[in-house]
């Protein structure tokens with residue numbers, strides 16, 4: 001069935017593990033992710049960005065996720081990733097999503113609170129949970145100085161006030177990650193001191209880590225071996241993610257690692273099978289690559305195997 005993340009996060013917090021939140025854009029990606037979670041007996045969040053809704057059109061993604069739930073019997077959270085307006089959150093809630101993110105992190109503090117509270121009120125009326133964001137998760141190429149770090153990372157006192165005033169169910173925090181494949185120019189760094197300060201103020205409250213792909217080198221190399229050109233790509237070491245999962249981080253967002261695994265596999269397949277032109281061959285190989293990547297994340301990063 002489709003479920004909210006409320007109980008999943010509570011168990012994850014107490015159990016010292018995290019739930020994977022994987023972005024979906026088409027059938028093969030959904031199938032690969034869900035097959036992995038089934039085999040690992042793991043709770044799962046499938047998340048849809050605004051870009052995915054535009055690419056696949058909402059009804060296709062909704063029906064594909066419903067098909068995955070029917071086919072596997074898995075409890076799945078269907079989550080809107082980075083909703084930027086009340087309207088898109090409302091549309092997803094009305095469309096049967098069980099969780100939405102309202103990302104007001106670009107707004108001033110008070111406006112983020114007002115917008116988030118409006119979404120929380122509507123969502124809670126409909127039995128849906130809400131994730132918000134405080135602090136700026138960097139863009140793709142951000143490499144920020146200490147000064148900027150203070151300005152963009154989540155302030156622990158503000159986090160407490162934000163949660164109290166909005167009633168939000170989970171909070172995406174900024175402690176050094178950024179979206180995409182180019183997260184760090186220097187050494188990877190997550191501000192665990194800041195995470196612990198936030199946890200002190202919000203004991204037991206589910207925190208969310210965005211920009212949590214590792215950008216595994218073997219997949220970047222495979223992309224480049226078969227015609228790709230991806231350079232200076234760097235992500236969050238899996239050791240750091242395991243530490244975050246053992247702490248108050250209950251949801252870990254992963255998209256880039258799936259993109260790299262899928263792209264490497266398709267490039268490799270086409271290079272090694274030049275006379276093949278049946279899309280099921282390379283899309284099927286891509287599906288397998290997604291499945292293996294998600295199983296790896298569940299086992300090696302999230303710790304959510306056999307937690308269903």
Ligand SMILES: O=C(COP(=O)(O)O)N(O)CCCCOP(=O)(O)O
Pocket residue numbers: 023049050051052081082178179180181209210211212213214253254255256257
């Ligand atoms: O935190 C993350 C993923 O972080 P990652 O890039 O480290 O995997 N996410 O929230 C996923 C962002 C996906 C963006 O999707 P569109 O291209 O459709 O806008």
Ligand code: NA
Pocket residue numbers: 012013016017018244245246247248249250
């Ligand atoms: Na955790």
Ligand SMILES: [Zn+2]
Pocket residue numbers: 082137179210211253
């Ligand atoms: Zn994100």
